[in-house]
Amino acid sequence: MRKAAYCLAMVLAAGAGIGPARAQVxxxxxxxxxxxxxxxxxHITVHAPTLEGNLEGDAVDRDVYVVLPPGYAANPxxxxxxxxxxxxxxxxxAQWMAEIHVPQTIEGAYAQGAREMIVVLxxxxxxxxxxxxxxxxxxxxxxxxxxxxxVTYIDGHYRTIAKRESRGLAGHSMGGYGTSRIGMKHAxxxxxxxxLSPCCLSPRALGPIDPKTWETLEAVKAPADSGTLPFMxxxxxxxxxxxxxxxxxxxxxxxLPVKDGQPRPEVLxxxxxxxxxxxxDQYVGALRRYRAIAIDVGDQDGLKVDAGxxxxxxxxxxxxxxxxxxxxxxxxxxxxxIQEQVIPFFSRNLDFGEAP
Numbered sequence: 001m002r003k004a005a006y007c008l009a010m011v012l013a014a015g016a017g018i019g020p021a022r023a024q025v026x027x028x029x030x031x032x033x034x035x036x037x038x039x040x041x042x043h044i045t046v047h048a049p050t051l052e053g054n055l056e057g058d059a060v061d062r063d064v065y066v067v068l069p070p071g072y073a074a075n076p077x078x079x080x081x082x083x084x085x086x087x088x089x090x091x092x093x094a095q096w097m098a099e100i101h102v103p104q105t106i107e108g109a110y111a112q113g114a115r116e117m118i119v120v121l122x123x124x125x126x127x128x129x130x131x132x133x134x135x136x137x138x139x140x141x142x143x144x145x146x147x148x149x150x151v152t153y154i155d156g157h158y159r160t161i162a163k164r165e166s167r168g169l170a171g172h173s174m175g176g177y178g179t180s181r182i183g184m185k186h187a188x189x190x191x192x193x194x195x196l197s198p199c200c201l202s203p204r205a206l207g208p209i210d211p212k213t214w215e216t217l218e219a220v221k222a223p224a225d226s227g228t229l230p231f232m233x234x235x236x237x238x239x240x241x242x243x244x245x246x247x248x249x250x251x252x253x254x255x256l257p258v259k260d261g262q263p264r265p266e267v268l269x270x271x272x273x274x275x276x277x278x279x280x281d282q283y284v285g286a287l288r289r290y291r292a293i294a295i296d297v298g299d300q301d302g303l304k305v306d307a308g309x310x311x312x313x314x315x316x317x318x319x320x321x322x323x324x325x326x327x328x329x330x331x332x333x334x335x336x337x338i339q340e341q342v343i344p345f346f347s348r349n350l351d352f353g354e355a356p
Contacts, residue, residue: 029101029335036111037070039103046122046153051140055253056127056223056241058140063123064150065093066158067106069116079159081166081350082118083343084146084190086175089130089199089235093123096172101335109343115352117168117343118158122150124178127223129234132200132242133171133178134274138253139241146178147186163191165291165351170194170342172334173303177201180276180310183293187286192349194294194342197330201306203272206263214258222251244270277309284317292349293321296337298328 044064051060069080087096097103102121110116124131124142131142146169155162169190171179176198183193217233220226226234240254244267247253257267272278280287287293293314297307304325311323324341326333 025099025331027099027101027331027335028333029104030108030339032104033108033111036104036107039070039107039110040068040072041103042066042068044157046150048140048145048149050144050149051142054136054140055138055245055247058126058131060140062145062150063093065097065102065121066154067103067119067121068158069118070107070110071116072118072159076159079161080116080118081168081346081352082120082151082154082158082160083168083170083346083350084150085119085121086124086133086146086169086171086178087121088171088173088175089238090231092125093121096175097121099331099334100172100338102338105335105339106343108339109347112339112344114343114347117346117350117352118154118160119343120150120154122146126238126241128226128238128241130174130238130242132174132239132274133181134242136242136245137247138245142178143182143185147182147189151189161351161353163351164189165191166353168192168194168346168350170196170346171198172196173199173330177276181274183290184276184280184283184286187283187289191290191351192292192346193290194345195296195307195310196334196337196342197297197301197303198276198295198307198310199303201275201303201310202277203268203275206257206268211261214256214261217256218259220252239271240267243274277306277313280310280313284319287314287317287319290319291351292345293319294323294341294345295321296324296326296341298330298333299325300328300332301330303330 045061046064048060126139131139133142135141135143167190169179176195177200179195226237240256244255246255255267297304314321
């Protein structure tokens with residue numbers, strides 16, 4: 001495989017050790033915890049005004065899974081913190097729940113002493129298999145969908161503690177990217193961040209150009225046609241739709257970083273501008289507002305280098321954060337991380353006090 005510009009698919013495939021056509025992987029799960037009480041999983045639909053009018057026809061009514069803690073129904077006056085958990089590229093929320101073995105892992109975390117909270121898993125899959133949790137006229141404004149539309153809906157329909165200190169944001173891979181991006185830009189909404197194997201943190205130069213790949217992409221006649229493309233090519237379209245939209249360029253309404261076999265520096269510059277390691281310096285004040293920030297990544301994951309760079313950048317500004325490289329690939333032990341690290345992290349670092 002040849003490297004392409006900022007190729008999300010290359011990063012994910014290298015990190016996960018998976019083939020290009022696979023949208024979901026089989027993952028290990030921790031053993032069920034004896035005595036764990038059952039949570040309630042609600043499948044709802046949330047309308048997203050910020051996605052209306054998107055040019056590629058992505059759904060504006062989004063599937064969302066809400067995991068209510070064991071005590072929610074029995075304590076009708078009790079309010080809870082909320083953790084918003086973002087899935088990765090090429091899968092939706094339901095597939096990610098299977099990969100991280102929800103609800104078992106959340107139930108296990110509570111049984112091992114974590115405090116109860118509401119966990120919300122929104123679906124941000126698009127026609128090209130991933131929104132990048134970004135703001136684009138082509139895909140719609142998924143960044144604001146997560147940080148405003150979804151938060152407003154959940155606060156209005158569930159017994160939440162509706163303040164930033166009681167909201168957490170977490171995500172894996174593309175969702176880890178989304179957590180870094182949204183977290184930096186919306187510290188007024190969230191109070192703690194957990195990034196699992198975040199992708200796409202740094203700008204990447206355009207490598208050797210495979211003419212056939214770019215010819216194939218330029219020949220796509222409708223957004224829905226991307227479903228027949230290989231994993232790598234489809235990820236290029238997702239990235240372009242999110243970071244180099246072009247409302248004057250139908251039918252896909254995006255600009256690719258290569259045209260007629262030639263690199264396009266102006267498009268590459270737009271992609272680079274969306275790299276968290278390129279814009280982290282602009283959000284130092286916002287990042288200092290967080291009660292806690294955590295980053296983790298598997299030791300066999302190609303994303304560990306950039307994850308380490310983000311940790312170093314935070315350290316250079318004396319922004320408190322934790323960073324761990326654990327034994328595993330991109331996906332192999334993420335379910336364990338949810339039960340043993342992520343839910344306990346938010347249990348320690350969110351505000352569980354009653355809303356005023």
